[in-house]
Amino acid sequence: MGVRLKVINDILAEQQDLRSVLRFAKKHAEGDVSFEKGIYEEQIPLSKPGPGQQYAFSVDLDACTGCKACVVGCNKMNGLDADEAWRSVGLIHGGTAEHPLQQTVTTACHHCLDPACMNGCPVGAYEKDPVTGIVKHLDDQCIGCKYCTLTCPYEVPQYNSRLGIVRKCDMCSDRLSSGEPPACVQSCPNGAISIRLVDVQSVLDDAQGNAFLPGAPSPGITAPTTVYHSKRALPRNALPADFYSVRPAQDHMPLVIMLVLTQLAAGAFVVDQILAHTPSGADAQAAMGRYQSLLALGLGLLALAAATFHLGRPLYAFRAFIGLRRSWMSREIVVVGGFVGAALLYSLSLWGSELPSILTEHLSPGLKFERRVLGLTTAALGVLTVICSAMIYVSTRRLFWSGTATTLKFFGTGAVLGLASIAAAAALTGHLFDSLALLELSKELALPLALIAGCKLAYEASVFFHLFDKQQGDLKRSALLMFRELKNLTMTRFALGIVGGVLAPLLLFAFEIELTSLSFLVLALSALVLSLAGELCERTLFFMAMSAPRMPGGIGK
Incomplete structure (x- = not known):
């Protein structure tokens, strides 16, 4: 038992030591740094979006372990209440007995090209930055009608009963503008989350295929920009772990x-x-x-x-x-x-x-x-x-x-x-x-x-x-x-x-x-x-x- 705990502790310690900055320092010391490898852009792009581009989350499914460090980092950095979360971690499973699949998925606001939350808001409490594409919520403008929680197919806006308003992820835009990665990106011990530049037309083309994540809402509704990628092909029967669960919604x-x-x-x-x-x-x-x-x-x-x-x-x-x-x-x-x-x-x-x-x-x-x-x-x-x-x-x-x-x-x-x-x-x-x-x-x-x-x-x-x-x-x-x-x-x-x-x-x-x-x-x-x-x-x-x-x-x- 003691040997097993030591191995686990060693692995956890190694994860904590391999943050992006330390990995970069290690590669630099080994002389393994080159611009071609994109090591400088491991977490965020070096340049702002150009015409026809915007910021987007990129998630490496192979690196995500479901540790929820991103959830905790987001909560602490943004000062959220204990029962409030702007990022969540889910599970997809499928495959066969011989080749089973279990994949954890981290998700937050997708900063859609056509955000339904913004389109439905009666008081204009949402805005989409024309340069970065980030969808921001204006807390001071919100009246707490909660309509955006119904229009958003991804259940992103979260109502805060203490404040009487809705709040959501803004990709830590203040940190991005200062050249710092968002809290979730910096918190991930495996570098599974990063910020990338995406072409608007490519996002629209991808939305036509109606493929986003198994069991997720159709991307054709709002054109989400988050990119999920994996070296493994997901089996045809891959579904969310809660796909067959049903629960009553709020009575309003x-x-x-x-x-x-x-x-x-x-x-x-x-x-x-x-x-x-x-x-x-x-x-x-x-x-x-x-x-x-x-x-x-x-x-x-x-x-x-x-x-x-x-x-x-x-x-x-x-x-x-x-x-x-x-x-x-x-x-x-x-x-x-x-x-x-x-x-x-x-x-x-x-x-x-x-x-x-x-x-x-x-x-x-x-x-x-x-x-x-x-x-x-x-x-x-x-x-x-x-x-x-x-x-x-x-x-x-x-x-x-x-x-x-x-x-x-x-x-x-x-x-x-x-x-x-x-x-x-x-x-x-x-x-x-x-x-x-x-x-x-x-x-x-x-x-x-x-x-x-x-x-x-x-x-x-x-x-x-x-x-x-x-x-x-x-x-x-x-x-x-x-x-x-x-x-x-x-x-x-x-x-x-x-x-x-x-x-x-x-x-x-x-x-x-x-x-x-x-x-x-x-x-x-x-x-x-x-x-x-x-x-x-x-x-x-x-x-x-x-x-x-x-x-x-x-x-x-």
């Missing part, structure tokens, strides 16, 4: 509440305007419109309030307009603001005669007489709000958040809750004011509500067909999560959806209306409350069941 509860309530409000205003422009529903809409508009407006304001709880620095939320040119989140914020403002004006126009004179005297004649235009504008902005919300997640290119799936779910939520809220408002108003017409309207809305809710539930259940996929794809992982780790939440969602969205409306449709009966009102309100609870569960699954390719993991996880 403030976003769940915000999305569901804004879609409820949008759906309610759309149904309201459809009724206002149909002969059979115009009178009923006029009778209950003011009450329904207040309900939808209140929920819209509540949605805005809930969204601020998702921000790490909510006091700086006003910056969210900066990224309007390229960020769907900025566009959503602008459109939601316009939607709530239009809803407020529309509600004021409906309640004009009931408001104190101090308010009504400031209402313009156009506002009083053009309620129809204002109502249509509010409904149109509601639809646009749902579109912008959907595009936030579609643009991340996650299969579970595909354009078809996200659009159907978001508009389905708006339709289900919009119909349920109008039906409940009609039943409540009809009961309070003894209006048979409003009760009839509530009954008429019950059947389309049941049909749409049933179709939406069937579409959501279709993900379980992927359980039979032979390949462990993203949608199969999502189906496995919903079937196993998130089973209780999934069962609750479908139970609430079936009872509140299908059975209660069908009973409502078959109910014999009586003005003095509370049963009809209870059914209508139950349909709304249970459907709302079901949609909140569905939106929680939307976040938690999302699974996407990621960089290799498995070491210390």
Whole structure:
């Protein structure tokens, strides 16, 4: 045992003595230094990037032992919190029993040519240096919305709950500018990490081949610049060690509440305007419109309030307009603001005669007489709000958040809750004011509500067909999560959806209306409350069941 420990200690001591500077000194003393061998550029280039070039990490897989010295060096040099890491080490394995493969992989930010984190940021908290190509995060500009953690396919940006902002690797740009290697490069005892100059066109050409690392996200999304090289050819079955593991994602509860309530409000205003422009529903809409508009407006304001709880620095939320040119989140914020403002004006126009004179005297004649235009504008902005919300997640290119799936779910939520809220408002108003017409309207809305809710539930259940996929794809992982780790939440969602969205409306449709009966009102309100609870569960699954390719993991996880 003592001999074995001595051998290990000798090897470790040799590793520590063979840092790049010492290796250079040793070769210089032996007269084995020449410019042709590139010994001067062992860690970083001697020159800055030229036209069509940028800095990039280069990783020698044959030299990486998975010791995590790079992780520790990065953490210490950048003053990161104990639970924060900008560099990680994963594991790839494969091969056969005769020729097995086990390869450790160190990874950090890839300083992509087309960084998704920068493109999606609503406040412009990212910039790509035009000379070096380094993607930097501007901590002072960040509001902690965490959208970049969703848009980056490599899970690079890390949210720091203590600071309320996101932070990431900047390739130790201050050290590079002074001719010093980044912390991870200097910390590696085997010289597995270095900084190299890469040609932008070569990176784009490599991205077309869709080959980066086994199991990793496609390089075609952002064109990562990190170069992994090895003298060994990776076997065809090489996969990350955690390839078959599935784990629930974060629930993002403030976003769940915000999305569901804004879609409820949008759906309610759309149904309201459809009724206002149909002969059979115009009178009923006029009778209950003011009450329904207040309900939808209140929920819209509540949605805005809930969204601020998702921000790490909510006091700086006003910056969210900066990224309007390229960020769907900025566009959503602008459109939601316009939607709530239009809803407020529309509600004021409906309640004009009931408001104190101090308010009504400031209402313009156009506002009083053009309620129809204002109502249509509010409904149109509601639809646009749902579109912008959907595009936030579609643009991340996650299969579970595909354009078809996200659009159907978001508009389905708006339709289900919009119909349920109008039906409940009609039943409540009809009961309070003894209006048979409003009760009839509530009954008429019950059947389309049941049909749409049933179709939406069937579409959501279709993900379980992927359980039979032979390949462990993203949608199969999502189906496995919903079937196993998130089973209780999934069962609750479908139970609430079936009872509140299908059975209660069908009973409502078959109910014999009586003005003095509370049963009809209870059914209508139950349909709304249970459907709302079901949609909140569905939106929680939307976040938690999302699974996407990621960089290799498995070491210390």
